Amino acid sequence: MPANRFNNHTELGIGVGLRVPHYRHILSEKPTVAWFEIISENFMVDGGRPLQVLDKILEQYQVVQHGVSMYFGSADRPDRTHLQKLKRLVKRTKTPWLSDHLCWGSVDGTYTHDLLPMPYTFEAAKRTAQKIREVRDFLEVPICVENVSSYMEFHASEMTEWEFLSEVVELADCGILLDVNNIYVSSKNHDFNPYDYIDNIPHDRVGQMHVAGHTKFEKYILDTHDHPVLDPVWKMYRHATQLCGVTATLLEWDDRIPSFDEVHNEALKANQFIDQARAEHKKPGKRR
Amino acid sequence: MHQAVTRPLAPGDRTDRVWSDGRKTAKVIAPLVKANDRLEAIERLEIYNRMYWYRILDCVADDCPGLRAFLGDEKFWKLANAYLATYPSKSYTLRNLCSRLPKFIAERPELTAPFTKQALDLARFEWAQVVAFDDAALPRLTKKAIKAANPETLRVRLQPHLTLLHLSYAADEYVLAVKRGDVALRGEASQAVVQRREKKKTQKSGALKEEAIDVVVHRSDFSIYYKRLEPEAARLLEALGKGLPLPAACARAMRGSKLSEAEQAAKIQAWFSLWMRLGWLCPREN
Numbered sequence: 001m002p003a004n005r006f007n008n009h010t011e012l013g014i015g016v017g018l019r020v021p022h023y024r025h026i027l028s029e030k031p032t033v034a035w036f037e038i039i040s041e042n043f044m045v046d047g048g049r050p051l052q053v054l055d056k057i058l059e060q061y062q063v064v065q066h067g068v069s070m071y072f073g074s075a076d077r078p079d080r081t082h083l084q085k086l087k088r089l090v091k092r093t094k095t096p097w098l099s100d101h102l103c104w105g106s107v108d109g110t111y112t113h114d115l116l117p118m119p120y121t122f123e124a125a126k127r128t129a130q131k132i133r134e135v136r137d138f139l140e141v142p143i144c145v146e147n148v149s150s151y152m153e154f155h156a157s158e159m160t161e162w163e164f165l166s167e168v169v170e171l172a173d174c175g176i177l178l179d180v181n182n183i184y185v186s187s188k189n190h191d192f193n194p195y196d197y198i199d200n201i202p203h204d205r206v207g208q209m210h211v212a213g214h215t216k217f218e219k220y221i222l223d224t225h226d227h228p229v230l231d232p233v234w235k236m237y238r239h240a241t242q243l244c245g246v247t248a249t250l251l252e253w254d255d256r257i258p259s260f261d262e263v264h265n266e267a268l269k270a271n272q273f274i275d276q277a278r279a280e281h282k283k284p285g286k287r288r
Numbered sequence: 289m290h291q292a293v294t295r296p297l298a299p300g301d302r303t304d305r306v307w308s309d310g311r312k313t314a315k316v317i318a319p320l321v322k323a324n325d326r327l328e329a330i331e332r333l334e335i336y337n338r339m340y341w342y343r344i345l346d347c348v349a350d351d352c353p354g355l356r357a358f359l360g361d362e363k364f365w366k367l368a369n370a371y372l373a374t375y376p377s378k379s380y381t382l383r384n385l386c387s388r389l390p391k392f393i394a395e396r397p398e399l400t401a402p403f404t405k406q407a408l409d410l411a412r413f414e415w416a417q418v419v420a421f422d423d424a425a426l427p428r429l430t431k432k433a434i435k436a437a438n439p440e441t442l443r444v445r446l447q448p449h450l451t452l453l454h455l456s457y458a459a460d461e462y463v464l465a466v467k468r469g470d471v472a473l474r475g476e477a478s479q480a481v482v483q484r485r486e487k488k489k490t491q492k493s494g495a496l497k498e499e500a501i502d503v504v505v506h507r508s509d510f511s512i513y514y515k516r517l518e519p520e521a522a523r524l525l526e527a528l529g530k531g532l533p534l535p536a537a538c539a540r541a542m543r544g545s546k547l548s549e550a551e552q553a554a555k556i557q558a559w560f561s562l563w564m565r566l567g568w569l570c571p572r573e574n
Contacts, residue, residue, distance in 0.1 A: 046424035
């Protein structure tokens with residue numbers, strides 16, 4: 001199950017996000033890392049240091065692209081210039097698959113640069129799936145869509161978030177980048193059982209997973225990516241691994257970034273939970 | 289919903305409780321957004337409203353440290369808020385967020401008065417750095433190509449990452465002092481929540497000297513450099529960038545020069561030699 005058509009039949013293991021504060025360490029020390037995830041937009045440029053660093057990384061490592069601005073859920077058609085630049089980068093990195101978020105964030109060419117939640121309607125699912133297909137056909141690479149963390153819900157929604165995600169990926173025939181931390185954050189903000197989410201998505205479409213840290217406030221939780229992964233999220237990750245199989249996993253750490261070794265060691269904790277998942281082999285719905 | 293997320297924040301970084309048509313924002317939002325047992329609908333919206341502004345304001349601050357240091361925080365944030373309300377992002381990348389800031393400063397001088405000229409110079413200079421950081425580097429013009437070309441009709445173009453600026457203030461020295469020790473130009477795109485605006489105080493950087501300068505902001509070996517030019521050299525480079533043939537560009541550069549012809553020739557040769565070494569000149573396709 002883990003090597004599937006949505007991750008281009010790869011088994012990459014545990015990766016970390018490529019971030020500027022670690023460039024020097026990575027290029028000089030060449031640590032053993034299974035793969036790096038890059039934010040596509042940071043390298044969709046015409047020249048300069050970003051591409052120089054990327055090329056050096058590509059000499060040594062597997063890189064997978066993750067985007068933050070395709071906005072599959074926006075009504076706008078995909079921007080042609082954006083797609084062309086993205087495709088150039090896809091060719092450069094030879095990314096086995098490409099991910100972006102199940103969200104909206106632009107209207108009539110004006111961008112919010114945020115990952116805004118969608119109303120979970122059948123119409124939105126249909127339109128979003130069409131856009132994913134269009135992007136995939138242009139880029140000629142498998143696509144996984146990531147569930148976002150969210151802080152508001154819409155009256156217009158006709159289904160749960162996991163039903164919406166399932167509907168979209170089935171209609172688009174694409175993969176899922178399952179962000180376990182995002183499920184946890186949204187479950188606390190919207191009062192649902194996160195295990196219901198994990199249990200009720202098409203597990204055979206999960207091509208990648210994300211784990212990350214978050215921050216608790218009095219009335220809500222924010223997806224801040226500035227902490228180690230919390231225990232409840234690791235437990236959910238173990239459960240997801242039981243259901244989906246051992247899947248390429250990426251730790252996101254985007255703010256207050258510690259040393260590379262600290263980030264990498266945090267990511268490698270996933271192995272403990274993978275081992276536990278292998279040992280336990282629980283059925284869906286058993287763990288709460 | 290887009291309008292609700294991107295509306296300017298009210299004092300205290302709150303979502304404005306009054307909608308643009310005078311209704312209560314809570315009443316506008318309630319039919320769209322659900323409340324829960326901890327947060328009203330407008331409070332849930334407020335999380336996104338704040339994140340939107342914090343993210344883009346931080347980006348402007350990252351890209352314009354010199355302008356921020358010069359104006360001071362209060363004036364800078366007021367300018368940045370007004371700019372982003374007038375010119376929201378039209379690009380998938382935050383890289384281009386400040387591209388229209390010089391235009392906006394010229395359009396709304398009251399926001400930077402009585403220092404509008406200084407602010408304009410700094411904004412133009414700092415945008416040139418963004419361009420220098422990651423714009424394209426084309427194949428350089430080679431000596432072989434020059435030898436093969438007819439010097440009477442030779443036309444070149446400048447590297448896309450190069451910007452030639454005519455400034456009234458020594459923005460180069462000022463920004464250099466502000467950015468001392470800074471490596472990155474701006475924050476990277478990320479999917480993490482932006483919690484609050486960076487509150488660290490800008491450092492004192494001395495005065496911005498009034499001084500007419502011609503300065504090139506460019507990239508070499510993946511680093512950004514500033515290079516001041518003599519006025520004649522700036523005119524030559526500008527003319528070449530506009531696509532004038534070599535003789536016409538040289539004539540324009542030296543118009544009114546008090547240098548002898550021999551001195552002019554020596555200067556032009558030295559400038560060309562330097563610019564070729566720096567890779568500033570590229571072949572121009574007709």
